[in-house]
Amino acid sequence: MDNVQARLAYAERIAVFYEKAGGIPRMAGRIMGWLLVCDPPQQNATELGQVLSASKGSISTMTRWLLHIGLINKTTIPGERRDYFEIREGTWADLLAQQFQAVGAFRELANQGLALLNDPEGHEGARLREMHDLYAFFERELPLLIEKWRNERKE
Amino acid sequence: MDNVQARLAYAERIAVFYEKAGGIPRMAGRIMGWLLVCDPPQQNATELGQVLSASKGSISTMTRWLLHIGLINKTTIPGERRDYFEIREGTWADLLAQQFQAVGAFRELANQGLALLNDPEGHEGARLREMHDLYAFFERELPLLIEKWRNERKE
DNA sequence: CAGTAAGTTCAGTCTTGACTGAACTTACTG
DNA sequence: CAGTAAGTTCAGTCAAGACTGAACTTACTG
Numbered sequence A, B: 001m002d003n004v005q006a007r008l009a010y011a012e013r014i015a016v017f018y019e020k021a022g023g024i025p026r027m028a029g030r031i032m033g034w035l036l037v038c039d040p041p042q043q044n045a046t047e048l049g050q051v052l053s054a055s056k057g058s059i060s061t062m063t064r065w066l067l068h069i070g071l072i073n074k075t076t077i078p079g080e081r082r083d084y085f086e087i088r089e090g091t092w093a094d095l096l097a098q099q100f101q102a103v104g105a106f107r108e109l110a111n112q113g114l115a116l117l118n119d120p121e122g123h124e125g126a127r128l129r130e131m132h133d134l135y136a137f138f139e140r141e142l143p144l145l146i147e148k149w150r151n152e153r154k155e
Numbered sequence C: 001c002a003g004t005a006a007g008t009t010c011a012g013t014c015t016t017g018a019c020t021g022a023a024c025t026t027a028c029t030g
Numbered sequence D: 001c002a003g004t005a006a007g008t009t010c011a012g013t014c015a016a017g018a019c020t021g022a023a024c025t026t027a028c029t030g
Helices: A005-021 A026-037 A045-052 A056-068 A092-118 A125-155 B004-022 B026-037 B045-052 B056-066 B093-114 B122-153
Strands: A071-075 A085-086 B072-076 B081-089
Touching: A005 A026, A005 A045, A005 B093, A026 A056, A026 A071, A026 A085, A026 B093, A026 B122, A045 A056, A045 A085, A045 B056, A056 A071, A085 B004, A092 A125, A092 B004, A092 B026, A125 B026, A125 B093, A125 B122, B004 B026, B004 B045, B004 B122, B026 B045, B026 B072, B026 B081, B045 B056, B045 B081, B056 B072, B093 B122
Parallel strands: none
Antiparallel strands: A071 A085, B072 B081
């Protein structure tokens, strides 16, 4: 691996982006970014700590969290005691699907709001009806899109 | 407005949700939540401050921010000096459209990552190619979905 | 059964950013 | 032109949470 510095800078960029977009901890983003461009694609905790200048504790906590939400895999090599981490295949579709869950929650919140109004059908409820209809629409359509992509992918 | 307490609790729930989902400041979320269920739908800064137990400064900063990102409108009543705020019509579609912008940025990041690899076409690049293809797919499809909804809405 | 390497846990530090309160600006009103 | 109400700005406070470093657990190895 020649351009380690460039790849590190890339990991950092990914981290900043994820932090802003989804509230993902900076260090978790760095790990994700590095695992996207490192060679080989599997890295152990010590390697991650060294290249990212992070403490063992931080790596441990963040890898566990990334495992928990399903973004990475933990694998072991026969005869070795160390754990190796890698980007999980299918991560991105799952991640999007998970983010799309929020849409359903917002549709439900709109419902709860309408229940508070004296006249949900009237002009007073227009705000929440618009919110409800939009989110209901996407709650219906987004899973179909993901499905469509998974089918296209298989071919 | 009889059930003020229930509506306040609702505003709080909206605030917590938006905070987690999009990193929106708690107080901005409270304002949005309250503007969704208040009666009348227009409220001035003093009213907002009182009902939400917030300082003038906080209301001022947050309403300006909400105006800036286009979630609310500022209107005035002839003969009154105060500004009134209300949920902007079409807010939700715009908000989603804005959040979908991130998809394009991620597709671009995947490209930048591939450029760092020695063999982007090979096994080494599989991680980033998957990421790229997925985000490219959604970058294409999501605007179409929003368009579709806007058309359905018009009828 | 010491010695060591891998990994976890947790108390403490540090940074970030939301929020308050007070000083300030602006503009209407008697 | 004083008086007042509306709104802005900003320095300071406070809380949340990311990260470190050290103590601890676990399990392999000579």
